[in-house]
Amino acid sequence: MALLEIQNVTRRFGDFTAVGGVSLAIEAGEFFTLLGPSGCGKTTLLRMIAGFDLPDAGRILLDGVDLADRPPEERPVRTVFQSYALFPHMTVEGNVAFPLKMAKTPPGQIAAKVAEALEDVRLTGFGKRYPHELSGGQKQRVAIARALVTHPTVLLLDEPLAALDAKLREDMQLELINLQKEVGITFVYVTHDQTEALALSHRIAVMNAGRVEQLDEPSRIYGFPRTRFVADFIGHCNLLAGPITANDQGIVTVDVAGLGPVRVAANTTLAPGRPGTVALRPEKARIEASAPAGTPDNHYRGTVSDLLYMGDVTVYIVDTPGGQKIEALLANSASGRAKFFEVGDPVEVSWPVAAGHFVEE
């Protein structure tokens, strides 16, 4: 049995369905992420797990026990809030000791537990400071120490890194991974940042419009998106849609307007005539100045219409004569050059059938 079971949970606000019939089973010790754009229902779901909101239908079970009639203060679940929500009138120690005092921990044990929690988040020596004397990253760690000090069963994190700058965010991601391994507590992490979700999670539930679109490991979410939404939301993706013209021996051919037939390896029973989409990651498309060697499965001519130089890589937008745009990505590191092509250069774009991914929806 899973540690945290969300069974068919629905939450409506007036006519708006924030969460519509979501079911999830989260295992003990798992780093589980709810990923989706704002308004997808991920935060509402988190607030229902914490107890700040109640489902209109469905159940939330922790260790097999229904949490419905337990208020937030009685749930063995702690939340790290996006705004940190540190108590400004208490020192770091006071903040971390707060849940221990609420749990009637014997006063003699409080200091040791606080010190241990601060050590876990590498803030030893900061105990006497007030929150306004800390940097954003330090505040974040105090919030985590405060939530972990009572060893909750589940730790909920609501966009905890959103307020930090990019460099610090990366450091904190590594720390979170290590911390989660160390304490072994189940993390349920909410974010709209797909790279963060891919980097941190054991499993990701991609949410859209109150529903779970796909629940999988990060590599499968990225490599095998089940829906157009997932393909588009996670990373960059060329979505080439059109009617299926052939489905033969595991190779599906889709007729894409402005491009022509696109062949992709797929295991689907969809018959010709039905719509389909080929999802192609920009890094899987080859881009060359002259015709590629051999006869690649998919091969198109075009002109570079735009390029985005990003340091390590450059993204080229290629326009085909028919008006379709294809994004292709090339690493700059190997060549030592800044760019391979300029805007206006004629190029050849190609990829094998295995590079694309077929999406039914």
Added chain:
Amino acid sequence: MASRAPGRWGKWLVSGPPLLYLLIFFAVPTLIMALASFRTPGEFGGLAPLIDDTGALDLNVESYARFVAEPVYAQVFLKSVWYALLTTLACLALAYPLAALIARSPKKYRNLLLLLVILPFWSNFLIRIYAWMIILGPQAALVRSVNGILGAFGMAPVSLLFSSFAVLACLVYVHLPFMVLPLYANLEKHDQALLDAAQDLGASAWQRFWRITFPLSLPGVYAGAALVFIPALGMFAIPDILGGPEDSLIGNVIKQQFLEARDWPFGSVLSIVLTVAALLLAGLAAWVGRGNLGTPSSAGESRA
């Protein structure tokens, strides 16, 4: 220095008039009063000449000696402090829930509710005190029903008017908005996320109030307490109109000294003692407010 920044003269042009106003109508009169407290009362009231017949400067501490020698004045003084303290506590007890209620109402109703709080200011202060005479008067429904209940238990009827009760009730009524407004201004800024966090960390409703909301509201409590306590300390109109002979406060005594006894030096002494006491108490409150007594302080806020 940017050349476009307001220069020395521009600064004085803006802040000069209010400073001048305060100098002429507050600082100078205070100094005159301080000087008067060392002078001799005139034969027919007012002040005796500063330079007496022998040409000597007539300054003495006789009026201060009188304040020390006649304990009745210190007693009135202590009673005034006691009444002001009771008023402050009663206002706090009544205003806190009211301010919290307004701060947590939907935004569109808050201004209306605040307007209702300050609505009494739209009618004259004295008229409102006289209205209390009617409310508490012998013909009023309130007294008749109180006495009806007392009578049913075989107890003697009471008179609410001209009593300490009437004075205190009206003191609280008059000062209540001065407690509600600063408390509201403070509570309105509180971050709901802090209460959510406290609840998430296991705090019950009472613990959330006592450990989060109340300590964070202390700056509002101190501001409200100062705005109520200091004017309540010097109040004379309410005891004059609603109080009995036992309810004279220091404000009444000062008024008597100036208008009836016509002993200006002694009236000045009482005024100065009152001012100094109020300043000391306000200073003490500010000192406590900074957390110097180890109370749950607003240190985080005041330093931020």
